[in-house]
Each structure stands twice: as structure tokens, then as C-alpha cells.
Amino acid sequence: MQRLIGLLGRVRERAPSSSASAPCAAGDPELREDGRGGLHSxxxxxxxxxxxRSWWWKRLRINWRNAERQTPLHLACVNGHADVVRFLARKKCQLNPRDNFKKSPLMKAVEHQHEDCVAILLEHGASPNLRDGSGNTALHMAALLPSKPLAALLLEHNAHIDAQNKLGYTPLTTAITRCHEEMVEFLLQKGADVHAQDNHKRTPLMIAALVGDLNVIQLLLRHGADISHRDQFNYTAMSYAHMHPEYPSISTHLKENKACEMREECSIRGAEDIAGLNSSSSGKTTDMSLGAPQLPEAGRIV
Incomplete structure (x- = not known):
């Protein structure tokens, strides 16, 4: 009997501590860590x-998402904490998770120009060719900034230089839309396709003519851009140049380059062909190379 009474006493002593521990565990903010607490913060x-210090019990939450579907790695990249990025990468976190805008940690590091974070991610195998909600890759973002060091780093790790976004723009075309001449020259030197076409079959040269950047036009022409190409509206680069009366030098330069191309074609044919071409079609050649094209209807540009 005494043994039974003693056992009941021990049970009564344990009951309060056991019952009190449950709400304490449930109320502990560290244990019920939400997206913005713990590892994220x-x-x-x-x-x-x-x-x-707290890794031993937080390690299972290394890939948890916050309200924006960002992981701790996203936030470390946004804020440029390279040591944290390296720590998480070495702990085998997911390197390519995408947030609500389908942006990876690498994209966020590029956007915020944290070159050391970009380098660490690429060294650990992060993909440079993922696309965000607009179809842009990390290289598109580097071209927009512009940042040649980031672009070079991405290309060294097999970024697709001619990747197209949802508009069909490559990083080269994207740089042209912002008149980033040094980035345009850099991408051309790295082998970007000067003949790439967007969703309307417009080439980089056409976009440069539409933007009105003579320096970029000259760069593209030196790399073999085709003046005669027509897009789905049947427009040429000359057509787009003539949409900007304030840029007469652009159309003049294109005309001169066209005339030069035709002279080069003639020289290749030999002296006899040159004589025949000059005698039979001199007037037509002048009209084709120097004549002003008919102004396109502005409403047809989409």
C-alpha cells in the first residue's frame, strides 16, 4: 500500500510539469518559426x-520559403552577405529556388550587383540560364545594369549569350534598348549574334535605329549587321531610322554604308562586271542605296 501511495504521488508531481511544457513549446517563437524568422532573418x-550556433536544429529549415517564396539564400544574396551565401551553399542548400517572380538567388545577386555572391553561387553549380517571369536570364540583368564584370563571370560559367526573353530580346538587344554602348561592344566581342531576331523579326540594328543610337549602329555595322533585312511589317533598319526626323545622321550613315556594301559587291565581281553594272544600272543602284524609303505607318508598330 505504501508503495502504491508513493507511485501515485510521483505521478501527481510529474503531471503539472508535463502539462505546462506543451503550451510553452507551442508558444516558442523559435520553434514555430515563420518565413521571416530564424534562418531568414x-x-x-x-x-x-x-x-x-543554432545550425544543429535549424538545418532542416535551410530551404524554407517566406511569403515571397524566398529562401534564406535569396535574402543573403539580396543583401550581399557572401560569407552566409558560402555557408549555405556548403551546407547543400537548394541553389536554384525561384521566388514569386521566378527569380533565383543568382538573379537577385546580379540585380543588386554583389559580384562575390554571384561568383560563389556559380562555383557551387547555380544555373546561369534560368528565366524569370519575363523570360530574362541573369545575363539579361547584367546587360541592363550594365555590368561587364558580372556579364563576363556569367559567360565564363556557360551563360547563353543569345538567350531570348518573352519579347524575343537577347542580352545584346536588351543593352541596345538602354543605349549601353560599352555593353553592346562587349557582347559583340564575345560572339553575340548580330542577326538575332525578336518576336517581330526585328534585328538589333533595327532596334538601334528605332532608339536612335548612332554609335551603337556603327558598332553593329562593323560586326556585319544586315541593312537590308525586313521584319514582319516589311520594315528595314532604314524605315525605322526615318521614324525619327531628329536623327537625320542615322539614315545618312545607313545610306552611306549601303552604298559602300554595294561597291564592295561590285569589286568582287571583277572589272568587267563593274563596268557592266555601272553602264546598265547606275541609276537603279543610286535609287536603291540612297533613295528615302516610304515612311511606314506608325500604327503598325507593335
Whole structure:
């Protein structure tokens, strides 16, 4: 009997502590960590020391998402905490998760120009060719900034230089839309396709003529851009140049380049062909190369 009474006493002593522990565990903000707490906040502020101290029980949450579907790696990249990025990458976190806008940690690092974070991610195998919600790759973003060091780093890790976004724009075309002449020259030197076509079959030269950037036009022509190409509206680069009366030098330069091309074609045919061409079609050649094209209807451009 005494043994039974003692056993009941021990049960009564344990009951309160056991019942009290349940609500305490449920109410602990660390244990019910939401998307913005714990690893996310440590990664965002670059608190590597705290991250290491609490890693033993937080390691299972390394790929958790917050409300924007960002992982701790996203936030470390946004804020440029390279040591945290390296720590998470070495702990085998997912390197290519996408947030609500389908942007990967690498894209966020490029957007915020954190070159060291970009380098670490690429070294650990992050993909440079993922596309965000607009179809842009990390190289498109580097071209928009513009940042030649980031673009070079991405290309060294097999970024597709002629990747197209949802508009059909390559990084080269994207740089042209912002008049980033140095980036245009850099991409051309790296082998970007000067004849790439967007969704309306417009070439980089046509976009440059539409933007009105004579320096970029000259760069493209030096790399073999085709003046005669027609898009789906039957427009040429000359047509787009004539949409900008304030840029007469553009159309003049295109005409001169066209005339030069035709002279080169003639020289290749030999002296006899040159004489025949000059005697039979001199007037037509002048009209084709120097004549002003008919102004297109503005309403047809989409």
C-alpha cells in the first residue's frame, strides 16, 4: 500500500510539469518559426555567428520559403552577405529556388550587383540560364545594369549569350534598348549574334535605329549587321531610322554604308562586271542605296 501511495504521488508531481511544457513549446517563437524568422532573418542581416550556433536544429529549415517564396539564400544574396551565401551553399542548400517572380538567388545577386555572391553561387553549380517571369536570364540583368564584370563571370560559367526573353530580346538587344554602348561592344566581342531576331523579326540594328543610337549602329555595322533585312511589317533598319526626323545622321550613315556594301559587291565581281553594272544600272543602284524609303505607318508598330 505504501508503495502504491508513493507511485501515485510521483505521478501527481510529474503531471503539472508535463502539462505546462506543451503550451510553452507551442508558444516558442523559435520553434514555430515563420518565413521571416530564424534562418531568414539571420541570412538577411548576415549573422553568420548566430547561424552557426543554432545550425544543429535549424538545418532542416535551410530551404524554407517566406511569403515571397524566398529562401534564406535569396535574402543573403539580396543583401550581399557572401560569407552566409558560402555557408549555405556548403551546407547543400537548394541553389536554384525561384521566388514569386521566378527569380533565383543568382538573379537577385546580379540585380543588386554583389559580384562575390554571384561568383560563389556559380562555383557551387547555380544555373546561369534560368528565366524569370519575363523570360530574362541573369545575363539579361547584367546587360541592363550594365555590368561587364558580372556579364563576363556569367559567360565564363556557360551563360547563353543569345538567350531570348518573352519579347524575343537577347542580352545584346536588351543593352541596345538602354543605349549601353560599352555593353553592346562587349557582347559583340564575345560572339553575340548580330542577326538575332525578336518576336517581330526585328534585328538589333533595327532596334538601334528605332532608339536612335548612332554609335551603337556603327558598332553593329562593323560586326556585319544586315541593312537590308525586313521584319514582319516589311520594315528595314532604314524605315525605322526615318521614324525619327531628329536623327537625320542615322539614315545618312545607313545610306552611306549601303552604298559602300554595294561597291564592295561590285569589286568582287571583277572589272568587267563593274563596268557592266555601272553602264546598265547606275541609276537603279543610286535609287536603291540612297533613295528615302516610304515612311511606314506608325500604327503598325507593335
Amino acid at each position: 539571420m541570412a538577411a542581416r548576415g549573422d553568420l555567428a548566430q547561424l552557426r
